[in-house]
Amino acid sequence: MKQILVPTDFSENAWNALQYGLDLFHNTKCTFYLLHVNPVTGYSGTGSTIQKTSLTLKENLLNTSMGELRTWMDRIEKLPVNTKHMFFPLIHFNYFIDTVKSEVQHKKIDLIIMGTKGATGLKKATIGSNTGDVITRVRCPLLAVPEDVEYTRPKEIVFPTDYQLGYDLKVLDSLIEMINMNKAVLRILHISKKGEELSQEQRENKDFLQEYLLDVDHSFHSLTGSKLETAVQCFTESRDVDMISMVAKNLNFFQKILFRPAVEEISYHTKVPFLVLHE
Numbered sequence: 001m002k003q004i005l006v007p008t009d010f011s012e013n014a015w016n017a018l019q020y021g022l023d024l025f026h027n028t029k030c031t032f033y034l035l036h037v038n039p040v041t042g043y044s045g046t047g048s049t050i051q052k053t054s055l056t057l058k059e060n061l062l063n064t065s066m067g068e069l070r071t072w073m074d075r076i077e078k079l080p081v082n083t084k085h086m087f088f089p090l091i092h093f094n095y096f097i098d099t100v101k102s103e104v105q106h107k108k109i110d111l112i113i114m115g116t117k118g119a120t121g122l123k124k125a126t127i128g129s130n131t132g133d134v135i136t137r138v139r140c141p142l143l144a145v146p147e148d149v150e151y152t153r154p155k156e157i158v159f160p161t162d163y164q165l166g167y168d169l170k171v172l173d174s175l176i177e178m179i180n181m182n183k184a185v186l187r188i189l190h191i192s193k194k195g196e197e198l199s200q201e202q203r204e205n206k207d208f209l210q211e212y213l214l215d216v217d218h219s220f221h222s223l224t225g226s227k228l229e230t231a232v233q234c235f236t237e238s239r240d241v242d243m244i245s246m247v248a249k250n251l252n253f254f255q256k257i258l259f260r261p262a263v264e265e266i267s268y269h270t271k272v273p274f275l276v277l278h279e
Helices: 012-024 048-077 096-106 122-126 129-137 169-182 200-212 228-239 251-258 263-270
Strands: 002-007 030-039 085-094 111-115 142-145 156-160 185-192 218-224 243-247 274-277
Touching: 002 012, 002 096, 012 030, 012 111, 012 142, 030 048, 030 096, 048 085, 085 096, 096 129, 111 129, 129 142, 156 169, 156 228, 169 185, 169 200, 169 243, 169 274, 185 228, 218 228
Parallel strands: 002 030, 002 111, 030 085, 111 142, 156 185, 156 243, 185 218, 243 274
Antiparallel strands: 142 274
């Protein structure tokens, strides 16, 4: 049974991410935890009147959230029945990242699914600050689902890498699971500067990938370009890639793609789900 956490702000964007997850794991037994976190404000008063007001506010927020979650559960009941899926609502009044970390640990979460927003930068709006924080601060695989994207079976998954770091077997096994579940093809993509050759360490890491992925339908690709994000965009669009996957361990490489400030430089992944893997 796969344990999946779906944080929600009750937006249609969050609902779209949930539906994508339901379709992606249509044939897999899953427990979906629908999590809404009412954020704690930075101010805390000491007077009894202020404390009473604060408690009343908290109670009102939790009641409102419970009503919203009931609406979500009603919408889920109207979907085509899938006996492989179970749903549990979770409501908290706490700090968002602390709550996600706690639920990941206590529920033994295998995957977090969140929606992306808009078309600026991941840290700003494309994925939302909450999702950006989860990617960098919570050690759990995360699937970022673009706004308004309709589910299609991932037939090609691109895996950008610089071969600088070795990969944990657990990470590769998670990637292989996604590939096998969808009968997909893995495209391993290396972007280099003109005339740049692989070092001995990079060649060894590439050879390791080749050996470990022996039973997986895959291919290696190399592009020359000065801008990493532009090269990934070109490759993604030219091959009609259905999903991008990366390892969060390689954070510097990772940030070059995700945390770009300009709209035109990162617009490609507003259309393609992004699977972030953690060790």
